[in-house]
C-alpha cells in the first residue's frame with residue numbers, strides 16, 4: 092500500500108501496545124492470510140428501488156449485477172460519477188439494504204440473506220464510516236456516548252469495560268479522555284470524522300466501508316485522516332472498501348480500484364495499472380478529468396459528455412454506449428466526423444429521454460449540450476444540432492450543415508418524421524437501427540486485460556475489434 096508522507100497529526104493512532112484490540116495481534120501473526128484471500132465475495136449483486144416510482148415506472152437499478160472480491164487486508168477503491176450506485180453497493184454489501192438479487196459471501200455465509208443473530212454478527216464484523224461527520228453524529232449525545240452506542244447495542248462486556256474501551260478507542264484515533272464528555276459541535280470536521288472512525292472500530296470489525304470519508308474535510312485535514320486510516324489498517328489488519336469521487340485520493344490510498352458506471356463495475360484492477368494505463372473507455376474518460384494527470388495516451392482531448400442516463404432506464408447493451416468515445420460504429424458511417432457522431436448521439440439521447448418523460452425538451456437539450464438556442468420543438472433541435480452555424484461549429488472548423496453525409500441525413504430525417512408526430516420511441520428505434528452497433532445490442536462481458544488480473548467490460552477487448560485506447564487516440568486526434 093502506498094503511504095502518505097504528510098506529517099502525522101500529534102496523537103494520531105497512538106501506538107500504545109496495551110490499548111490495541113486483540114484482533115490486530117491475532118491477524119498479524121496469521122501466516123495463512125495471503126494478499127489474494129477474499130474476505131468478501133460479491134456475486135451478481137442487485138439492488139433495485141421501486142418505492143419512489145411514478146406513473147408505474149421501472150425501478151431504479153442502483154446496483155445491477157456487480158461481481159467483485161474484496162481481499163483480506165486490502166483497500167479496494169470504488170470510483171464513479173455521482174449516482175452510479177457506489178453508496179448503495181457499500182450499504183448492500185453490509186446488509187444495510189436488502190439485496191434484490193445476488194450474493195455477498197464472507198466466511199462461507201451469504202450475508203445478503205442473513206437475518207437475526209447472524210446478521211447482527213456480520214454487522215459487527217463489517218462497519219461503515221460516513222461522508223459527512225456533521226450529519227452522521229447525533230449532536231445531543233456526548234462523544235463518549237456516540238462511540239459507546241454500538242457496544243451498548245451489542246451488549247458488549249460490562250458497563251465499566253465499555254467505558255474503558257471508549258477511552259481506548261479515543262486514544263487510538265488521536266483524541267483523548269477529556270473528549271469523552273464533549274459534544275460533536277465542539278469539534279472540528281477532522282475531529283468529528285475521528286469520532287466516526289472510533290465508533291466504527293468499537294466492535295473490532297474486520298471490514299469497513301468508508302463512504303467518502305474525507306470529502307467533506309479541508310485538504311490539509313484530509314491528509315491526516317487518510318494517514319490515520321492507513322495506520323489503523325496496518326495496526327488492526329483492517330480491510331477497506333473506500334468509496335470516493337476524488338480520484339486522486341483513491342490513487343493514493345487504494346491497492347486496487349473498481350470503476351463503477353450506472354450500477355455495474357466496468358473495470359477492476361491494481362490501482363497504479365488502471366491509473367497509468369486505463370483499459371475501459373469510461374475509465375479513460377473519467378481519468379482525463381484529472382488536471383495534469385497522464386495515462387500514456389493523448390487523453391487531454393477525451394471529454395466525458397453529458398450526464399449518465401437514468402438508472403431507472405439504462406441503455407440496452409453497453410450502458411456506457413451513449414457517451415462512449417470508442418463506441419463501435421457501423422462501417423457504412425465510417426466517414427462521419429467525431430462531431431457528427433456527437434450530434435447524432437445527442438439527438439438520440441434527447442429523443443430517448445423525451446420518450447420517457449414529459450419534462451421540457453428545451454431544458455434537457457440546453458443542459459446536455461450547453462446550447463443557447465431556444466429549442467422549443469424537434470425542428471429547432473435538429474436545426475441546432477445539424478444545420479445552424481454556431482460558435483460550436485466555428486470552434487471545430489466545420490459548418491453545421493456539412494456535418495452529415497447523405498445516408499446519415501436520410502436516417503436522421505426518418506427519425507425526425509416520427510418525432511414530429513410525437514412518436515419518440517419509434518424515432519429512437521430508427522436511430523438505433525441506423526447508427527447502432529454491437530455496443531447497443533449486447534451487454535459486454537468482462538475481459539482479462541494484461542497479466543495482472545485486471546478485467547474490463549468492453550467488447551473492444553476481443554480480437555474482432557480495434558483496442559479502445561487506439562480508437563480514442565485516433566478519433567480524438569482526427570477531430
Ligand SMILES: Nc1ncnc2c1ncn2[C@@H]1O[C@H](COP(=O)(O)OP(=O)(O)OP(=O)(O)O)[C@@H](O)[C@H]1O
Pocket residue numbers: 140142143151152153171172173174175176177178179180336402
Ligand atoms: N432509498 C432510495 N430510494 C430510491 N432511489 C435511491 C435510494 N438510494 C439511492 N437511490 C438511487 O440509486 C442511484 C444510486 O445512488 P447512490 O447514492 O448509491 O449513488 P452514488 O454513486 O453513491 O452517488 P453519490 O456519489 O452522489 O453519493 C441514484 O439514482 C439514487 O437516486
